[in-house]
Amino acid sequence: MRVSTLRISRIEIKNWRNFRGARVSNVSDIVYLLGPNAAGKSNFLDVMRFLRDLAKSKGGGLQEAVESRGGISKIRCLHARKDTEVLIDIDVTEGDGLAGWNYIIGFNIPSAGFEKSRRPIITREIVNRIGIDGEKTNLLNRPNAEDDADDAQRQQTYLEQVNTNKKFRELADFFGSITYYHLVPQLLKFGDEISGRILDDDPFGQGFLLRVSSTPERQRNSRLRKIEKALQSIVPQLEDLKFIQDEITGRPHLEIRFKHHRPQGAKQREDQFSDGTLRLIALFWLLQEAGDAPLLLEEPELSLNEEVVRQLSYLIETVRRRKSSSSGRQVLISTHSYALLSNPGIDADGIIVIEPSDNGSTTRKVNKSEQAALSAGLSPAEVVLPHARSLGIGMQLKLDL
Numbered sequence: 001m002r003v004s005t006l007r008i009s010r011i012e013i014k015n016w017r018n019f020r021g022a023r024v025s026n027v028s029d030i031v032y033l034l035g036p037n038a039a040g041k042s043n044f045l046d047v048m049r050f051l052r053d054l055a056k057s058k059g060g061g062l063q064e065a066v067e068s069r070g071g072i073s074k075i076r077c078l079h080a081r082k083d084t085e086v087l088i089d090i091d092v093t094e095g096d097g098l099a100g101w102n103y104i105i106g107f108n109i110p111s112a113g114f115e116k117s118r119r120p121i122i123t124r125e126i127v128n129r130i131g132i133d134g135e136k137t138n139l140l141n142r143p144n145a146e147d148d149a150d151d152a153q154r155q156q157t158y159l160e161q162v163n164t165n166k167k168f169r170e171l172a173d174f175f176g177s178i179t180y181y182h183l184v185p186q187l188l189k190f191g192d193e194i195s196g197r198i199l200d201d202d203p204f205g206q207g208f209l210l211r212v213s214s215t216p217e218r219q220r221n222s223r224l225r226k227i228e229k230a231l232q233s234i235v236p237q238l239e240d241l242k243f244i245q246d247e248i249t250g251r252p253h254l255e256i257r258f259k260h261h262r263p264q265g266a267k268q269r270e271d272q273f274s275d276g277t278l279r280l281i282a283l284f285w286l287l288q289e290a291g292d293a294p295l296l297l298e299e300p301e302l303s304l305n306e307e308v309v310r311q312l313s314y315l316i317e318t319v320r321r322r323k324s325s326s327s328g329r330q331v332l333i334s335t336h337s338y339a340l341l342s343n344p345g346i347d348a349d350g351i352i353v354i355e356p357s358d359n360g361s362t363t364r365k366v367n368k369s370e371q372a373a374l375s376a377g378l379s380p381a382e383v384v385l386p387h388a389r390s391l392g393i394g395m396q397l398k399l400d401l
C-alpha cells in the first residue's frame, strides 16, 4: 500500500539571501536546482535547512537558526529595499493531493524604540491547515494578543515550542526531520585523525558510520544489500559490502570484497574506498533511510566519474522507489553537472533554474520552448543547462595572474 508522505509543494521567499523574491509552485518529488556558481542554489536549499533549524527537537529555534547564520544581516538580501522583512511562505502537502499545511514565517530586527534588544523577532507566523479541496483553515495568526501583552514572546516561534505547536505537531516534525547532505569523504575517512567537531546534524558525514552502526541489524543488512546491487552496476569488481565492528577498538567499519587474482578476493575498509564509492554508499543509504522528510543533496556528482554521474539520476530514482514502506522521500539536488542532467528521462517538472542578475537571483521552471525540445527527446543538459551556465560556449574564463 502506498502510504501518503508529506512533501514540499510550494516555496515562496522574500529578502532571503541573494533572492529579493522568488516563488516555485508544484515542487516535484525529485528537484534539480540548476544555476552557475554563486547563483543561489545552496542559498535556496538553506530555506529548508532554516525551517529544519527552527523545528528540530534538539537546540532548535529562531534565535539559534539566525545566529548560526551570522545574524539577520547575513540572511537578509543585500538588495532588499524599504521592506526589510525576511519571509518564508511554504506549502507542505500529502502525496499528490492538495491537503496539507501552509506555514508562513516573517522576521526582522525590531525597529528602534520597540524593544531594547537587537534580537530578531517574528513579524508574523501563520499556520493554515489545507483541506482536500484546497480550502484553508487558520490555526495560528501571530502577532496575537499574547504577543501584544509580552513583546519577548516574539523572539520565539510557536513552531519551535512543544507547548505551542500541538495543533500542528505533524508539520513541526516534518520540518525537524529534513536532512541536508554534503558528504566530504576525507572527514569520514580520517575523522579520528582530524578529530573535528561534528556539527549537530552531521551534514558532512563524519558520523556516517555511527549512523550505520546504530541501525538494527536486519534493516542495516537489507539496506547494504540494495546499495551493493546499485554499486555493482558501477564497480563490477565489487563482491560484498559488509558492516563490521573492529574486534579490538570496537569501532564501526564498512568492508568491501573485490574480485581479485587471489581466490578469496581483496578486502578493503572505508579508508581505502575511493571517494566516489564512499559518497555513493552514503547517498544510497540516505535515500533509503526511514523518515519521509525531504533530503537535500549538494552536488552529488562530486568525485564521481562522468559515466557514473550519467547513471545517477536513474539510480536515485530506483533506490528511492525501492524503499518499501512509502512512495519515497522527496529529494532536492543542487548541481551544475552536464552529465547528471544528460538523462532524457529526467522529469522536466522537477527542474528549477536559478538565474542571477544585478538585482538578486530569480527562479523559474523550464519554459515552453525548452519543454518542446525536451518532449522531442533532448536532455535537460542539452536544453536547459546552456542557459544556466555563466560562461557561454566559446567564452573563456580569464584570470589575471
Ligand SMILES: Nc1ncnc2c1ncn2[C@@H]1O[C@H](COP(=O)(O)OP(=O)(O)OP(=O)(O)O)[C@@H](O)[C@H]1O
Binding pocket: 016, 017, 018, 019, 035, 036, 037, 038, 039, 040, 041, 042, 043, 044, 073, 074, 075, 076, 077, 078, 079, 334, 336
Ligand atoms: N544576504 C545576502 N544578500 C545577497 N547576496 C547574498 C547574501 N548571502 C549570500 N549571498 C550571495 O549569494 C551568492 C550565492 O551563493 P550560493 O552559495 O547559494 O551559490 P551556489 O549557486 O550554491 O554556487 P556554487 O555552485 O558555487 O555552490 C553568493 O555569491 C553570496 O555572496
Ligand SMILES: [Mg+2]
Binding pocket: 041, 042, 043, 334
Ligand atoms: Mg553551492
